[in-house]
Amino acid sequence: MEPIQLPEWTALGPALLLAATAIALFVVDSISPRSTNRNVLAGIATTGSLAALGVAVWFSMAGVGATGVDGFGVIELFDGQFVVDQLALYFMIIVAVVTALVVVASYDYMAGHTYQAEYYSLVLLAATGMATMAAANSLVTIFIALELASLPSYALVSILKDNRGSVEAGLKYFLVGALSSAIFLYGISLVYGATGYLQLGNIASVIEAGDAAAYDGLLGLGILFLIGGIAFKTASVPFHFWAPEAYEGAPAPISAFLSSASKAAGFVIAFRVFTEAFPLEATAGVIGIDWTVAFVALAIVTMTVGNFAAATQDNVKRMLAYSSIGHAGYALIGLAGLSADGGELVMGAAMMHLLVYGFMNTGAFLFVALAEHWGVGRTFEDYNGLGRRAPVACFALAIFMFSLAGIPPLGGFWSKYFLFSSALEAGLLVVAAALVINSALSLYYYSRLVKAVWIEDPVLERDALTQPTGLYAAIVVAAVMTVVLLPGFGPVVDTALEAAAAIV
């Protein structure tokens, strides 16, 4: 049978489905404004995000955008403004997974909230932006996608309007975000000024041809500003300080969404821009410095700052926020190691880490959402003894914590090990050492939470805790996936390495 040939624009299917879902939610909202029928609203949002996930997985497995196979190849859309390759699909999968988990969990968390339809459509719009970021191939489309992801996020962080913390967090997030958007945009204009192009491939050809040599300072500054914008989106040093405030004040499912999906989207931009637009040697020839040096420094500083700050927190959500900064540092190794042969191993390892992280970190924040739903306090002490009342959820929490720490029987172990071994092979001894030391340190504060829920005695006696279906389902799915990724890591490795090899 002749294979069905889909039109090329369908390659953006996952992003289009997310956008369509957001619009469908607007339609529902306009038909019955102020609807609080969460079955319909959460149902549409869940269906949409799962459909996007399904399509992304299907495309990825079917080899859409795969290179090196006859009849396939990177799909370029709108004159190369967007590309759909394995890298794009891989990150669309991460975004869709996190969106689905967050939407399902929000069913209970947002119960009784006034702005239901707005909430879900904003989540889906932000997800659309993130999925588009994965495919954007020109500095303009990247910026537009970035703003599409950011603007709904600001609103989502402060959606609990009666909660001062939420509003304050939203304002801080917005101010820092606006500043970094400006920096990013300025970086784009400088790069444009130096090379005369916005499309990544064209920038690279100009640099390789040596035509940008006269504007070395301009280009260097532009690259520096781009790094700044990316550091904001991925919550890396030096633009990380918004993260603890925003994650703490935001509704917990939104914290999960931002710290997992938004971070991954930031990284896909970083991976694509720096591999496609700024070829290492040619760029180093122009600006006089190897840009991986910047990422080596950022990776080490980010993981160290995140972990040390996390170790000193008493508030669970803040601890997770700082831990998410630490994990951004781990993923930055993916860019730091690109200078060596086998750079695709390092970047592939970072991509694997972001996928596993999408499950374990989302799960951890959703547990915080569950605790907030129960009305448990915010500190470690408030979590004491929860294991007696809710063993299943707390067991899942233990899985997330040990996986985040990189303890072997869980998915987090693989990705950390691959980061470690590929960093070693790339000759980044200091980075590998920093990774090991930080992972060992992180065990301290992750196990502290496990100790609180399982070993410590409760501070006050609680009645039986409720078991909200949506939150429980999302947490259990995330936990199961974190475990299943241990035996089932083979396909992830193959996909990630293939995707990374295509662009490195």
Add this chain to the structure above:
Amino acid sequence: MLLETLLAVALLGAAVVFVAPNRIAGKLAFAISLVPAAISLWLFAAFDGSGNALLEGDLAFESQMEWIQFGDYAITWFVGVDGISLPLVVLTTILTSLAILSSWTPIDERESQFYGLILFIEANLIGVFVALDFFVWFIFWEAVLIPMYLLIGIWGGPRRKYAAIKFFVYTNVASLVMFGAFVALVFGLGDAVSSFALPEITDAMINGDGVQTALFGVDPTTLTALVFVAMFLGFAVKVPIVPFHTWLPDAHVEAPTPASVLLAGVLLKMGTYALLRFNFTMFPTDVIEPFVVPIAAIAVISVIYGAMLALAQTDLKRIVAYSSVSSMGYVILGLIAFTQFGVGGATFQMVSHGLISGLMFMAVGVIYNATHTRMVTDMSGMADRMPVAVGILIAGAFGYMGLPLMSGFYGEFAIFFGSFGSEFLAYAPVFTAAAMFGIVIVAGYLLFAMQRAVFGPYNLETEYEVTRAPLHDIAPMFVLLGLIIALGVAPELIFEMITDAVDPIIANGGDL
């Protein structure tokens, strides 16, 4: 696929028990644990392997599947057993079933979680002994830590939090050191290996050229020696040997009885098993040679110092805990002797000590259940009130002392016999004689404790009514006693398959 079935039953059983109601969890867990026990006995009966698993031996029940390919190295799901690992697998499954029985009395809260964790530990322990790929092995090795940490931390005694975290930190740091060293070794081997399968790595080390690549400016010879030392230290914490033993008494004393049984019975053997599998099988003898005398010295110090520490204790559980340090010293001595009887005896002693220390902890646990004290100074004449439990405690103590016709005798005898005549170990007779002196101290502290606590007029300061122990507390101890005597009378039951797997290791040493 039999080994996979074994693992799957324990893992699924753990999940089922974890969500089962507390009321039936204990009985359900016991019923489930009988399945792995039966399978492992069947494996034992149907065992048809020969030679050493790492040295081109004929594996039994092996299976190998591709798992992950990352860069130049493949990670495979690779399991199988030989004459060294099979007895330890059987020890694990039997001891788990008995430990579950012995926890029916003392565990009275959050039962389903407790038994779920015990079955989860069992699965991982089996995995440690059957895994033949480094990553498979390491995953099981580390996975043992978390449930044990929780068992001590949740159901332990008054200082449980401190003991649990100490156990976790010590063993986890040790694992990290060992893991780093092993990865460095594999990278150092370069193109000679293409996977993390242990037999392939061993082959490259023993029959190939060994480490040829300098890593980070460390030359190959030094690198090999460093890796050997780092791995030895990593495993030494787990064994444990002096001076890395301080986590053990805390963990043992605070752990609930069934966890102590598994901790002393099987977890400590993970360390000695790994030493045998990695340090003393993978490395050529010329790498080991410079470290022989220091290791033997540490072993003898462990024997004597551990025994002296036991002598100074008044808590029955602490006495048994410290005596484990002493017994593990014998095992190290046997391993470093590098003779058939030395290494074979050490392996035999692993099984034997697992049975005997398990028995001792159960007996102490039964007495504690009735009296709510473990202090030797608090009790006297216990034989009056609990004749059966105390009788078994005495029998176990004699097993520890190495009474002929009990397994302890054969294990220690083979170790001494093997180490006395060792040509690999310089001053072998001196070390052996010094270690033998440890037996005298063992007899000293055990008899001393027995005499104070067990005999004499009955006197116990307690508000609890001391009654005879129920059958499900006594029965597992009788099973263990039966096994101890069976192995004492007919050591060839397992010793033959052990020596069959040990011989290729000795043969590597050439004309030693």
